[in-house]
Amino acid sequence: MVRDIKHWKHLYEEVVTTGLCTGCSACVIACPHDVLGYDAQSGAYKPYHFEQDGGATDCTHGDKGCTLCTRACPRFGAWEPEIDTYLHGRVREEEELSGIYQEVCLTQATDEELRNNGQDGGLVSALMIYALEEGIIDAALLSGLEGDGTTWKAVPLVAKSKAEVLAAAGSRYTYCANPYGYADAVAAGAERIALVGMGCQVSAPAAMAARRAGKIARRFSLTVGLLCSKTFDDAIFDELFDAEYGIKRETIRKMNIKGVFQIYTKDGGYHEVPLKQAHAWTREGCLMCPDFAAEHADISAGGIGAYADWTLTVIRSDLGKTILEDMENKNLIVRKSIEEDPGALKLMNKLSAVSRKRGPQGAQSFTKKIEVRPSMPS
Numbered sequence: 001m002v003r004d005i006k007h008w009k010h011l012y013e014e015v016v017t018t019g020l021c022t023g024c025s026a027c028v029i030a031c032p033h034d035v036l037g038y039d040a041q042s043g044a045y046k047p048y049h050f051e052q053d054g055g056a057t058d059c060t061h062g063d064k065g066c067t068l069c070t071r072a073c074p075r076f077g078a079w080e081p082e083i084d085t086y087l088h089g090r091v092r093e094e095e096e097l098s099g100i101y102q103e104v105c106l107t108q109a110t111d112e113e114l115r116n117n118g119q120d121g122g123l124v125s126a127l128m129i130y131a132l133e134e135g136i137i138d139a140a141l142l143s144g145l146e147g148d149g150t151t152w153k154a155v156p157l158v159a160k161s162k163a164e165v166l167a168a169a170g171s172r173y174t175y176c177a178n179p180y181g182y183a184d185a186v187a188a189g190a191e192r193i194a195l196v197g198m199g200c201q202v203s204a205p206a207a208m209a210a211r212r213a214g215k216i217a218r219r220f221s222l223t224v225g226l227l228c229s230k231t232f233d234d235a236i237f238d239e240l241f242d243a244e245y246g247i248k249r250e251t252i253r254k255m256n257i258k259g260v261f262q263i264y265t266k267d268g269g270y271h272e273v274p275l276k277q278a279h280a281w282t283r284e285g286c287l288m289c290p291d292f293a294a295e296h297a298d299i300s301a302g303g304i305g306a307y308a309d310w311t312l313t314v315i316r317s318d319l320g321k322t323i324l325e326d327m328e329n330k331n332l333i334v335r336k337s338i339e340e341d342p343g344a345l346k347l348m349n350k351l352s353a354v355s356r357k358r359g360p361q362g363a364q365s366f367t368k369k370i371e372v373r374p375s376m377p378s
């Protein structure tokens with residue numbers, strides 16, 4: 001019998017060099033032989049193979065049977081039907097534009113500090129703090145800012161306390177490979193790990209679990225997805241915000257995207273940059289991404305809708321549902337029915353439909369018509 005061994009060589013040909021690679025770093029953290037590196041420089045955000053053991057395009061460990069990188073990659077093979085089937089026992093219907101979920105609602109943290117620091121309702125940070133304090137997780141893989149924050153370079157951050165979660169609150173719109181913090185979390189003794197990140201990232205633990213990737217799959221215990229239609233290259237700070245608007249990165253306090261790029265500066269200033277102008281700095285890894293609504297998370301969170309200080313919350317898994325109910329019972333969050341803001345749900349589906357159009361042509365169309373690729377052998 002010929003074994004279906006798909007390794008770095010195949011990942012390189014099918015994902016890394018075709019535009020499908022989002023730069024999530026899942027292949028790098030899953031590699032048990034440490035032959036993959038990650039280029040986090042502006043304009044790159046890509047994995048690469050070290051020169052030893054096969055060179056850039058091949059892997060001698062892969063030739064001997066190692067398949068961990070392809071098992072971890074949330075853009076390899078027919079990933080959507082494969083993951084949907086693993087998580088929900090079925091593939092999403094074509095009309096389920098934002099993926100399979102149980103409920104959509106609006107949430108807000110009751111802790112004022114979380115509301116003030118959070119991007120929208122502070123739900124994501126409240127949830128991470130709850131999961132750490134309840135012992136559901138030992139660590140959370142988040143995104144923070146390097147150094148004193150003045151460069152606005154987003155970097156992976158491992159949080160094990162409320163203070164560390166708070167330090168990561170808010171959104172940066174440049175890319176940050178949050179899964180990359182995995183090795184540091186494990187080195188710090190974490191066995192149950194939460195991942196917060198965009199859809200391209202939170203699909204990774206689900207891909208690993210669906211393809212039986214072993215210990216790394218078992219360690220990911222909770223995923224919170226961030227709604228996302230694109231991220232921008234770091235060069236946008238100098239080449240657009242500074243060059244065109246005179247906004248220096250070190251003066252920026254907070255950013256948001258609500259139809260336009262909203263930039264709040266430390267001196268109390270407020271600037272708007274049209275999204276149309278910013279599009280030229282769209283990161284390459286986002287151009288073929290079909291997943292706006294972070295469809296493979298336990299809970300997905302976004303900021304669209306009529307209520308600025310609330311988080312649009314998509315409850316997908318039983319775990320997500322149980323956690324949110326317990327948080328509400330413990331008065332850590334308050335909830336509003338989505339019926340109070342039906343436009344938010346409509347807009348999420350509209351934006352999901354837009355992202356769906358840029359999925360890979362000819363590969364998988366992500367509907368139930370596609371046959372699920374059998375799991376790879378161990």
Ligand SMILES: Cc1cc2nc3c(=O)[nH]c(=O)nc-3n(C[C@H](O)[C@H](O)[C@H](O)COP(=O)(O)OP(=O)(O)OC[C@H]3O[C@@H](n4cnc5c(N)ncnc54)[C@H](O)[C@@H]3O)c2cc1C
Nearest residue numbers: 118119120121122123124125142143170171172302303304
């Ligand atoms: C790049 C990006 C694009 C987004 N696009 C949309 C959108 O188009 N529409 C929409 O409705 N919502 C979008 N969101 C989600 C939104 O900005 C909020 O993150 C979400 O509503 C949760 O708000 P909160 O107050 O509950 O989260 P908070 O409590 O503020 O927690 C936010 C979490 O996001 C993490 N994070 C911040 N920046 C990054 C980053 N660059 N990469 C990875 N993780 C990060 C932090 O670690 C933090 O844990 C986007 C978020 C990001 C990061």
Ligand code: SF4
Nearest residue numbers: 021022024025027073
């Ligand atoms: S999408 Fe992620 S896992 Fe797949 S090749 Fe790119 S960085 Fe690796």
Ligand code: SF4
Nearest residue numbers: 200228229230286289
């Ligand atoms: S659009 Fe968002 S979810 Fe998709 S690849 Fe880019 S960062 Fe990831």
